Amino acid sequence: MNPAIPFIDLAAQQKKIRPEIEKAIQTVLEHGSYIMGPEIETLEKRLADFTKAKHVISCADGTVALSLSLMAKQVKANQAVIVPNFTFAATAETVALAGAIPLFVDIDPNTFNISANSLKLGIQKAKELNLDLVGIIAVDLFGQTADYDILIPIAEDNNLWIIADAAQSFGATYKGKYAGNIVDLSTTSFFPAKPLGCYGDGGAIFTNDDKIADTLKSLRLHGKGQDPYEYIHIGLNGRLDTIQAAILLEKLKIFPQECKLRNTIANYYSTGLNPLLKKPIIADSLESVWAQYTLTLPSYIDRRSFIHALKIKGIPTMIYYPIPLDQQIAYAHFPKVDDLSISHTLCNQVLSLPMHPYLEKFTQDFIINSVNSLVDSFHP
Numbered sequence: 001m002n003p004a005i006p007f008i009d010l011a012a013q014q015k016k017i018r019p020e021i022e023k024a025i026q027t028v029l030e031h032g033s034y035i036m037g038p039e040i041e042t043l044e045k046r047l048a049d050f051t052k053a054k055h056v057i058s059c060a061d062g063t064v065a066l067s068l069s070l071m072a073k074q075v076k077a078n079q080a081v082i083v084p085n086f087t088f089a090a091t092a093e094t095v096a097l098a099g100a101i102p103l104f105v106d107i108d109p110n111t112f113n114i115s116a117n118s119l120k121l122g123i124q125k126a127k128e129l130n131l132d133l134v135g136i137i138a139v140d141l142f143g144q145t146a147d148y149d150i151l152i153p154i155a156e157d158n159n160l161w162i163i164a165d166a167a168q169s170f171g172a173t174y175k176g177k178y179a180g181n182i183v184d185l186s187t188t189s190f191f192p193a194k195p196l197g198c199y200g201d202g203g204a205i206f207t208n209d210d211k212i213a214d215t216l217k218s219l220r221l222h223g224k225g226q227d228p229y230e231y232i233h234i235g236l237n238g239r240l241d242t243i244q245a246a247i248l249l250e251k252l253k254i255f256p257q258e259c260k261l262r263n264t265i266a267n268y269y270s271t272g273l274n275p276l277l278k279k280p281i282i283a284d285s286l287e288s289v290w291a292q293y294t295l296t297l298p299s300y301i302d303r304r305s306f307i308h309a310l311k312i313k314g315i316p317t318m319i320y321y322p323i324p325l326d327q328q329i330a331y332a333h334f335p336k337v338d339d340l341s342i343s344h345t346l347c348n349q350v351l352s353l354p355m356h357p358y359l360e361k362f363t364q365d366f367i368i369n370s371v372n373s374l375v376d377s378f379h380p
C-alpha cells in the first residue's frame with residue numbers, strides 16, 4: 001500500500017513556514033485590531049507591488065470580490081452579463097444575486113476559457129433576446145488567463161466592460177502582465193486551496209481606476225462615507241480579516257518560488273503522460289499558475305472506472321466541473337447562446353490530477369506511471 005497522496009498538500013506548505021505564520025498571528029493577537037488592522041494595508045500594498053495593479057482592495061472572499069465589482073459597475077436588475085458556462089458557480093451566482101441575468105457562452109476546448117467566437121455569438125443572441133447586455137465576466141480557469149487581447153476589442157466594439165474572475169489565476173502572467181493587471185477590474189480568491197490561499201476565506205479586487213477603487217473601498221465597509229456612520233452607497237460587510245491578511249503576508253513571501261515549482265511539476269506531467277490524454281495547452285506568451293492540472297480523457301475511456309482504478313492505487317483525482325452551469329437546477333432557466341456542446345462534452349471527460357508545489361518527484365513518477373499504464377488498459 002502506498003501512503004495516501006493528498007490532492008493538494010496544505011500541510012507540507014505549513015510545515016515549511018509554521019513559525020513565521022504563528023508569529024504573524026501572535027502579532028495580531030497582541031495589537032488586537034482584528035478588523036481592518038495594519039496588516040490589511042500592508043497586504044494590499046504587497047499585492048499591488050506583486051501585480052503592478054494601481055489599487056488593491058482586499059475583501060472577504062472571491063465571491064464577495066465579484067459582488068462588490070458588479071456593484072461598482074452599477075449592474076442593475078434585468079441587465080445581462082455574459083458568463084462562461086464552464087466555471088465555478090460563483091461567477092454566475094453573483095450576477096444573479098445582483099438581480100441581473102447571466103447569459104451563458106461556451107469555452108475553448110484547448111484552454112477551458114471563454115471562446116471568442118461563442119462570445120460574439122452571445123452578444124448577437126443578447127440582441128435577439130432584447131437583453132440589456134452590459135458586460136462580460138471572463139474566467140481564468142485552472143490558473144491560465146483568458147485571451148484578453150482577443151476579448152478586449154470585442155468588448156470595446158460592443159460597449160461592454162470586462163471583469164476578470166482571476167480566482168484561480170493569481171500569480172499567472174499574460175504577455176508579461178500579472179493577473180490582476182490585465183483588464184481594468186479583476187477579482188481573486190484566497191480560499192485555502194487556491195494558488196495563494198489563507199486559512200479561511202479571503203479575496204481581493206484589483207483595478208487601475210481611481211474612482212472604482214474609492215467606490216470599492218466604501219462598498220466593502222457598508223458603503224461608508226468620510227465621517228463615522230455616514231453612508232454614501234448601499235454596500236455590504238465585505239472586509240478581509242486582519243488575521244487572514246497576516247497569514248497571507250507570510251505565504252506571499254514563498255509564493256514566487258511555489259509558482260515555479262508548480263510550473264516544473266506541470267511540465268513534468270505534460271512530458272511524461274501518455275499522449276492519448278489531452279494535456280492542458282498553455283500559449284507561449286502565458287504562464288499558468290496551475291491551480292489545477294486538468295486532463296481531457298479520450299471519449300472511449302470510461303471516466304468512472306478510470307477514477308476508481310487510480311483511487312485504489314492511492315491517487316486522488318477531482319472533476320472540475322462535473323455539471324455545466326446551464327444544466328444546474330439553479331441556473332437552467334437563464335439564457336444561453338446555443339447548445340453549449342463544448343462545455344457539455346468537457347464536463348464528461350475532464351479529470352484533474354494532484355497539483356501543489358510540494359509534490360515529490362517520486363510521487364509525480366508514481367502518478368505518471370500509474371496513469372499511463374491505466375490508459376494502456378483501455379481500448380478504443
Ligand SMILES: *Cc1c(COP(=O)(O)O)cnc(C)c1O
Binds near residue numbers: 087088090191
Ligand atoms: C474559487 C472561485 C470563486 C469564489 O471564490 P471564494 O473565495 O470561494 O468565494 C469564484 N470564481 C472562481 C472561478 C473560483 O474558482
